Amino acid sequence: MxxxxxxxxxxxxxxxxxxxxxxxxxxxxxxxxxxxxxxxxxxxxxxxxxxxxxxxxxxxxxxxxxxxxxxxLAEDGQMGPVQRAFVDHDGFQCGYCTPGQICSAIGMATEIERGAPSHVTADLTGTVEASAAEIRERMSGNLCRCGAHNGIIAAIQAACGAGP
Amino acid sequence: MRRFDYARAEDVADAVRYGTRRDALYLGGGTNLVDLMRETVAQPAALVDVTRLASTIEGTETGGLRIGAAARNSLVAEHPAVRQRYPALARAILAGASAQIRNMATVGGNLLQRTRCAYFYDVEGSRCNRRSPGQGCDAIEGLNRGHAVLGTSSSCIATHPSDMCVALAALDAVVHLAHEDGERSLPLTALHRVPGDRPDIETVLRPGELVTGVELPRLPLAARSTYRKVRDRASYAFALVSVAAAVEVEAGIVQDVRLALGGVGTTPWRARHAEETLRGQAVGEPAFRRAAQAELAAAVPRAHNGFKVELAVRTVIGVLNELTREEA
Missing domain, CATH: 3.10.20.30 (Beta-grasp domain)
Structure with a gap:
C-alpha cells in the first residue's frame, strides 16, 4: 500500500x-x-x-x-485549493469533521467531472452541474455538528469553480 | 472483534474452496460486515475477500445486462446502460447510503446485507430471534416504527434494508451463484426468505455458496421506470417506504407493470397482487389505489408502524402517476 x-x-x-x-x-x-x-x-x-x-x-x-x-494534500508546503477554500469561506468551526469533509469534497469533484448522477439529478442521462443542491446531496455522508454546512457548501462551490 | 483468518480469492474456484470452510464468510466492501463484527453480531472464523472477482457490467446475448458481484454500487449507478435502460436501478442505488459507502459496497454484499433493526444489533441488551434463534423478539412490542408490515411473523418483524434489491426485484433480476458442487441461478425474488419461525435463515443460499453476479433481463418497459424513497430526512437515511415501478401503457390502459416495495417488507417485496390488479385497467388514481390496497391488504401493523400502510399506498399512487403522466 x-x-x-x-x-x-x-x-x-x-x-x-x-x-x-x-x-x-x-x-x-x-x-x-x-x-x-x-x-x-x-x-x-x-x-x-x-x-x-x-x-x-x-x-x-x-x-x-x-x-x-x-x-x-499540501502542495509545496502550501494548502491545496480545497483546503484554502474552506479557510476562505469559514467551512468549519471546531475542525473535527474538516479533514473528512475536504477529502470527500475532492472525491465528489471527480465524480461530478466524469458526469456521475446523484439522487437529486433530474435527468439521469443529462449533464451534471455542481449546484448547491447537488453538493448538499453528494456531501450528505459528512456530518458537521457545529453546523458549518453553509460555509462548507460555499467553499466547495468556490473550489469546484461553480457559480453561487 | 474476534480474531479471524483472512484470504483473498483470485477467482471463483478459489473463493468457493475457501468459502466452504466452517464459519467462513465472504467479504465485499465491508460496509455492513465489518460493523457487524465489531458489534459481535457476526463472528466469522475466516473472511474470504471476493472484491477482486468479476466486477464488469456487460450486455448479454439476450439483450440484458450482467453485473459482476464485485461491482461497486457507485459503478452500477453510473453505468450508461443502467441509467438509460434500467433507471429504477440507478435511482435506487443513488437513494441508498452515502457516496463513500456506495464507492465501497459491492453488488453481492448489498444483496446479502443484514437488517438494521436496533434490537438485532444490541447483542447485550435485547432479545432477537434473527441473531440468537429462540431468544424472542423485543421489536414486536418495542420501538417498531421502522419495522416491516409485510412478510412478518410472530418471531421477527425486521425490515430488509436494501434499496438496490427493491429495484432488482421489480426488474425481474436473476442472481447467479457458485458453489463447490456447481453453479445455479435464481430469481432475486427467490433469494431472500421471509422469517417464519426461522428468521436466522435469511436466504436460500447453501453454506459456502457465493453470489457471482446479477443479471437484468431485456425489459423494454424498464426504460420507463423509477424509484421513490420516503424517509425521515432528505438524504442518507433508510427508507420508511420505497417504491420501484415500471409501467407500459397503451391507449390509456396498463399493458404491463412491475412493482416492488421497500421499507415495509421483511424481504425486498415484489408486489404481485398489485401488478395483477393493475393489468388491463385504465390509467388513473382509482386503479392505482385499488392495486396498492390489494398488496397492502395482508399488512400486519404494530404499535408504531401503522402509518406505513397508507404511506405505501400513497407512494405507489404517486410513482404510478409520475410514470403515466403523459398517458392520463
Missing part, C-alpha cells in the same frame, strides 16, 4: 482498519475517528482517487492501493 506517496507495510492482524492503520500505526492523525460505524464521514480518505470510509475498511483489503489523506 502507498499512503501519501510513501510505501507502507500492511498490518499482520487483519482486524486493523485502514483508519487505525493511519492513526495508530503511521501517526497520521489528521483523519478522524467519529462514529466508527459509517454514519458520520469524519474518516473519509481517498483510495485511488475514490472517497471511502476508512473506519469500515479493513486495511488488508487495500494492498497495492494508493491512499491519500488530509496530510497528503
Amino acid at each position: 502507498v499512503v501519501n506517496g510513501r510505501p507502507v507495510r500492511l498490518p499482520e492482524d487483519p482486524r486493523v482498519s485502514l483508519l487505525d492503520l493511519l492513526r495508530e500505526h503511521l501517526g497520521l492523525t489528521g483523519t478522524k475517528k467519529g462514529c466508527a460505524q459509517g454514519a458520520c464521514g469524519a474518516c473519509t480518505v481517498l483510495v485511488d482517487g475514490a472517497r471511502i470510509l476508512s473506519c469500515l475498511a479493513l486495511a488488508v483489503q487495500y494492498s497495492g492501493r494508493s491512499v491519500l489523506t488530509i496530510e497528503g
Whole structure:
C-alpha cells in the first residue's frame, strides 16, 4: 500500500482498519475517528482517487492501493485549493469533521467531472452541474455538528469553480 | 472483534474452496460486515475477500445486462446502460447510503446485507430471534416504527434494508451463484426468505455458496421506470417506504407493470397482487389505489408502524402517476 506517496507495510492482524492503520500505526492523525460505524464521514480518505470510509475498511483489503489523506494534500508546503477554500469561506468551526469533509469534497469533484448522477439529478442521462443542491446531496455522508454546512457548501462551490 | 483468518480469492474456484470452510464468510466492501463484527453480531472464523472477482457490467446475448458481484454500487449507478435502460436501478442505488459507502459496497454484499433493526444489533441488551434463534423478539412490542408490515411473523418483524434489491426485484433480476458442487441461478425474488419461525435463515443460499453476479433481463418497459424513497430526512437515511415501478401503457390502459416495495417488507417485496390488479385497467388514481390496497391488504401493523400502510399506498399512487403522466 502507498499512503501519501510513501510505501507502507500492511498490518499482520487483519482486524486493523485502514483508519487505525493511519492513526495508530503511521501517526497520521489528521483523519478522524467519529462514529466508527459509517454514519458520520469524519474518516473519509481517498483510495485511488475514490472517497471511502476508512473506519469500515479493513486495511488488508487495500494492498497495492494508493491512499491519500488530509496530510497528503499540501502542495509545496502550501494548502491545496480545497483546503484554502474552506479557510476562505469559514467551512468549519471546531475542525473535527474538516479533514473528512475536504477529502470527500475532492472525491465528489471527480465524480461530478466524469458526469456521475446523484439522487437529486433530474435527468439521469443529462449533464451534471455542481449546484448547491447537488453538493448538499453528494456531501450528505459528512456530518458537521457545529453546523458549518453553509460555509462548507460555499467553499466547495468556490473550489469546484461553480457559480453561487 | 474476534480474531479471524483472512484470504483473498483470485477467482471463483478459489473463493468457493475457501468459502466452504466452517464459519467462513465472504467479504465485499465491508460496509455492513465489518460493523457487524465489531458489534459481535457476526463472528466469522475466516473472511474470504471476493472484491477482486468479476466486477464488469456487460450486455448479454439476450439483450440484458450482467453485473459482476464485485461491482461497486457507485459503478452500477453510473453505468450508461443502467441509467438509460434500467433507471429504477440507478435511482435506487443513488437513494441508498452515502457516496463513500456506495464507492465501497459491492453488488453481492448489498444483496446479502443484514437488517438494521436496533434490537438485532444490541447483542447485550435485547432479545432477537434473527441473531440468537429462540431468544424472542423485543421489536414486536418495542420501538417498531421502522419495522416491516409485510412478510412478518410472530418471531421477527425486521425490515430488509436494501434499496438496490427493491429495484432488482421489480426488474425481474436473476442472481447467479457458485458453489463447490456447481453453479445455479435464481430469481432475486427467490433469494431472500421471509422469517417464519426461522428468521436466522435469511436466504436460500447453501453454506459456502457465493453470489457471482446479477443479471437484468431485456425489459423494454424498464426504460420507463423509477424509484421513490420516503424517509425521515432528505438524504442518507433508510427508507420508511420505497417504491420501484415500471409501467407500459397503451391507449390509456396498463399493458404491463412491475412493482416492488421497500421499507415495509421483511424481504425486498415484489408486489404481485398489485401488478395483477393493475393489468388491463385504465390509467388513473382509482386503479392505482385499488392495486396498492390489494398488496397492502395482508399488512400486519404494530404499535408504531401503522402509518406505513397508507404511506405505501400513497407512494405507489404517486410513482404510478409520475410514470403515466403523459398517458392520463
